[in-house]
Amino acid sequence: MAEKLNKNQIVEIDITGMSHQGFGVGKVDDFVVFTEGALPGERIKARLVSIKKDYAYGIISEYIEKSPDRRDPFCPVYDLCGGCSLQHMSYESQLKNKTVRVDDCLKRIGGFTDIPVLPCIGMQEPYEYRNKVQLAVGSTGLGEGNKQRGLSAGFYARRTHQVVYAQQCRIQPGIADQIKDTVLIYMKSNKISAYDETKNKGLVRHIMVRKSVNTDDVMVVIVATENNRVFMKGLTDILLASFQDIKTVVLNLNTKATNVIMGNECVYYYGDGSIQEKLGDLTFRITPLSFFQVNTLQMKVLYDKVKEYAGLTGEEIVWDLYCGAGTIGLYLADQAKKVIGIESVPQAVENAKENTIQNNIRNTEFITGKAEDEINQLIQSTNNIHPDLIIVDPPRKGCHERLLSSLCELRTQKLIYVSCNPSTLARDLKYLNEHGKYEIKKVQPVDMFPWTEHVETVVLLKRLEK
Template sequence: MKIMRELSGKTIRPKCKYYSECGGCQLQYLSYEDQLVLKENQVKKLMGNLCDVNEIIGTESPYRYRNKSHYTFGKNRKNTIISGMYAKNSHSVIDIDTCIIQNENSDKIVQTIKSMMKSFKMEPYNEDSRTGFLRHILIKNGVNTGEYLVVLVVGDKVFPGKKNFIKALLKKHPEITSVVLNVNNRRTSVVLGDYETTIYGKGFIEDILCGKRFRISSKSFYQINPIQTEKLYKKAIEMANINKDEIVIDAYSGIGTISIVAADYAKEVIGVELNRDSVRNAISNAKINKVDNVYFINQDAGEYMVKKSLKGENVDLVIMDPPREGSDENFLSSVVKLSPKKVVYISCNPETQERDVKYLIKHDYKIKEIQPVDMFPQTDHVEVVTLLVKE
């Protein structure tokens, strides 16, 4: 984005030695204070003509904040096993021993696995020849529980020496509470395959967010920066001003995090999610937290809201947290048909949010508040919570 170079005159030396190669952290050339100014200005430039923009909510922990870490395996020209990230705009793996925005212990677990590969005759998977075994490692950690889930993404279900491998890994890293084998032998940039099996532990971890306990599996979506997520959710709930007489729909509800948090304030919360695995997790999470006024539905959220409006049923608030590409017109028109009094739109892409809220403004909604939150320090991404009310 062009606006991301506005403060380039105030550059600093990036802390990461891989900064120029990797491309994962676009803003390490700026101090954290300047990163916040840049992101706030980005939102003001996009949406400031629609409503005043609040001061961005920053973090005290701009490094090592990610609770989800991903590593790709390959070989270099010397035929040595390497692990790390893809280089900028390529499919070439950069050999990285540590990433300063990922969990430090996750880095160590990966380096341990890489050092074990030769003795266990584990070759990196080659996408072109479809040979080899280990393709990616995905690690999720519970920041408040200390639990670790290690997902080995491999090219084949057959894993010789599996028990001895797990035994050796746990000896060095007893903090690992679960290991999952995920098979992906397709030519694809998608990390996880369809088939997986648990080879150690329960196949998931748990973490605590906003005082609630959540179960997290390999495929379930969970915000990657829990410290900032608590601030984000607190602000979203405050903006929504939910009361005990109100019915809430949480569209794109995932594993039910914001649904379960919002349930403390509402009469009823309905979480709607298309991903079946996430819905299963959400139902389990409601039971774990003993929340009895939240319900989860495995359906397209737009279709569900249209059906609800055709039945003449009303809701007071729709919370929506779509993917980066934002919502489509079908979904937004379903919001208009259902006609909730309030909409809280959480977005990780201000550009698509600006496009979407303009559609809602054309259909009798008015923006009351815009709040940027820095969920992803060192990167050019910024999260924005926007409150719209029915005119």
């Protein structure tokens, strides 16, 4: 079929679904076409911009019939910015679509045809939800109306490293926009250069703002290629005079020619480099390099669901694999006999240990290493004392197959899988079902990132036989 279609050809498409990227999915004579911005239920004319062997990409050239779920985006730079992908869709429909997406992956990839997926849990007010914002700084940028502008900070345009400036971004706290503009004005008035990644020159690379939801603490981090003390001292004075909730101002040094945002070295210009955030009865110390979910409110929703599925009585041994900064394990610790976390990133493990001490928790242990390597050593070191519950919260690529194999051999009666990628979730659940006789009991999607295609899912599994 691909040979019958031509680039720039206009085709009519009925949109029947959405991809994991948030693209509308339809067919032209059984040939799949992904169209950015199209919604299920719409009939459109699309111009084909890329044709592959088995599918094509198109862009909307005309609406023949619009979906009743279509909405006008609330952001004036939505068509440019890569920060959001679903502002053209009503929030209620986003939640339904995320539920459908999880269900579709379980059926199509996992082969589970009779597993009910609970409705995705959304936010009552899905705005200003990000507690951390990382804004690229550029000597030029795009603004409202696709207008060129000078010194700018913001998210990148889709599929580019062109900075998009928004006067107000409604997925981040308002103070982040104010701080961003304060930094830009100070840079401009003092002739401070933005970093140019094509030339590996310039000073300021990114502005990072972290704001605690429950304490209102604010952290400002300037990511730069060198420690310009005159610039940082002057900027710190301006920031502290302008924003009373700032608890710390930090310079993060990143001298490498890389697209990785943060470097490893921090210099504290005000405060001790940390802010405090509360989650339930716990208080977490957050530093510039800390690992912490970016949506605090939905983080609690997610963790409460994990706690509900865990059903702990105080006598259980819990293993928390891919534990990050240990937040799930620490959240469950008061209802468990012992929590053991495994994480491959040393900085995250240090965060976990610091927060254990801060919260006076005495029944946790955190191990640095890859879960697939450490799990068998853990069994030996605990004299074959097996866990009563295992929680896995892997990255987007899912669990390593060696870990899945070890889980099946271990035969723990209850597993909880926390996923940020429905496709790898379905793949791993299929393995656990086929090789470990684990049965899916509950599937609960949670919307951690409104206005984007991303969805988190909590799954409860139990072994079919002892």
